[in-house]
Amino acid sequence: MLRLILATILVSASFWTHAAELRFDFGKHEVGSAPSNFVSTVSGLGEAGVWKIVEDDVPSAFAPLSPNATPSSTKRRVLAQTSKDTTDEHFPLLIYNNEVFGDFTVTTRFKCISGEKAQMAGLVFRYQDEDNFYVVRASASGNTFRFYKVVGGQRSTPIGPEIQIPGGTWHDLSVTCKGNQIRCSLNGKEAIPMLTDNSFMAGKIGFWTKSDAVSYFSDTHIEYTPREPIAQKVVRDMMIRYPRLLGLKITAFKASDALQVIASSNESEMGKAGSKTEASVIKEDQFYTAKGKESITVYLPLRDRNGETIAALSIKLKSFVGQTESNALARSLPINKEIAARIQEAKHLFE
Structure with missing residues (x-):
């Protein structure tokens, strides 16, 4: 809930x-x-x-079969x-x-x-x-x-x-x-x-x-050779740096005003529509949590270097006995801070 x-x-x-x-x-x-x-x-x-x-x-892009033939057009x-x-x-x-x-x-x-x-x-x-x-x-x-x-x-x-x-x-x-x-x-x-x-x-x-x-x-x-988007590289690096993470996702509004997953530890989510919760995180600049059976997901605003919210960051953590929203948030903030340091402008989300 x-x-x-x-x-x-x-x-x-x-x-x-x-x-x-x-x-x-x-x-x-x-x-x-x-x-x-x-x-x-x-x-x-x-x-x-x-x-x-x-x-x-x-x-024609193909040479004529006979060397004396005129190329067709x-x-x-x-x-x-x-x-x-x-x-x-x-x-x-x-x-x-x-x-x-x-x-x-x-x-x-x-x-x-x-x-x-x-x-x-x-x-x-x-x-x-x-x-x-x-x-x-x-x-x-x-x-x-x-x-x-x-x-x-x-x-x-x-x-x-x-x-x-x-x-x-x-x-x-x-x-x-x-x-x-x-x-x-x-x-x-x-x-x-x-x-x-x-x-x-x-x-x-x-x-x-x-x-x-x-x-x-x-x-x-x-x-x-397609270039790996900066946001996806950051997500991949964070999953390596924090091996206890269960999942990591960045969702943002593209130029078409469609809310999409632009980077995820689960690549099958790439390009899918964002959730209402993620939309609220961006539009209202609020923090949310969602508790699962053995996990807790923290939704945080991802801000640019000027403090403007440019995306929603979803961090899925393994829960433990006595897990509270406050300590889940405390566990998530260092990850949010590192990602914000590497994605300092909205354009970096899509490059």
């Missing part, structure tokens, strides 16, 4: 082993629409780009950047917003269509914000293939060769990141020697163009 603890108590404030794959299916979107789950922004000057779905002839829906803003230091970006990638391989096809100032297309990766990211880009107008990084809004010296990149033709672009190692390939060949850089170890992935370049992208997919 749940009982509200009325006493006022002050509380001080990697990676998974399996691989995953993500494919961007532009074919499911209507022509003229913007793809979902992406954010359009700009680095440098000018307005954000105009990203939308168009139709174009795209060659089909009209398909592809992603296009169509803004013709001629501002020189103008870099439209379209960022995939649903995942942060650490180690990965991203491949895409691109086609430079037109542009008076520039005819370029590329990928941004390990993106933090408009002023901090890596980019590899190909220029049909300059016949160059370059890598550079932007840190604090300052662009590094570009690295890469001069190479023929015909406009109006589809090309393959690939980037592989593993730890601090970066490999960039064009049309199946590593065009830049392996790079080593420690500026960004994880971030988002997106598409890049420059100035008035109209560029198309297709057949984009990412193979990656």
Whole structure:
């Protein structure tokens, strides 16, 4: 039976082993629409780009059976950047917003269509914000293939060769990141020697163009090692540090206002809806206990470094003869304090 603890108590404030794959299916979107789950922004000057779905002839990914045969192509829906803003230091970006990638391989096809100032297309990766990211880009107008990084809004010296990149033709672009190692390939060949850089170890992935370049992208997919969320790692560490714990769970409201389990010692609970008790802990900033036959669960607010409640922490303890709510709470507070020290902002719950 749940009982509200009325006493006022002050509380001080990697990676998974399996691989995953993500494919961007532009074919499911209507022509003229913007793809979902992406954010359009700009680095440098000018307005954000105009990203939308168009139709174009795209060659088959499979080589023809006969060496003398012409590769077949089909009209398909592809992603296009169509803004013709001629501002020189103008870099439209379209960022995939649903995942942060650490180690990965991203491949895409691109086609430079037109542009008076520039005819370029590329990928941004390990993106933090408009002023901090890596980019590899190909220029049909300059016949160059370059890598550079932007840190604090300052662009590094570009690295890469001069190479023929015909406009109006589809090309393959690939980037592989593993730890601090970066490999960039064009049309199946590593065009830049392996790079080593420690500026960004994880971030988002997106598409890049420059100035008035109209560029198309297709057949984009990412193979990656999913990163263990910070909250889940903290829960796992606490279960090791406190071996007498029977269970540990963090529940929070996501952007959709849905209360979900975001970290748990029982991974089958991940993503499930939170309870009314956990909702009350967050909304009312209260402490609760629930007694079981051989256990007691303490529900506490998890607060950020400013003292704001950002989640509900559920700590399941083995009960003993003479167990009271007060001493169960006293046993739980050190765990709450350690977790709060490692999850100091709401965003850390979902990273």
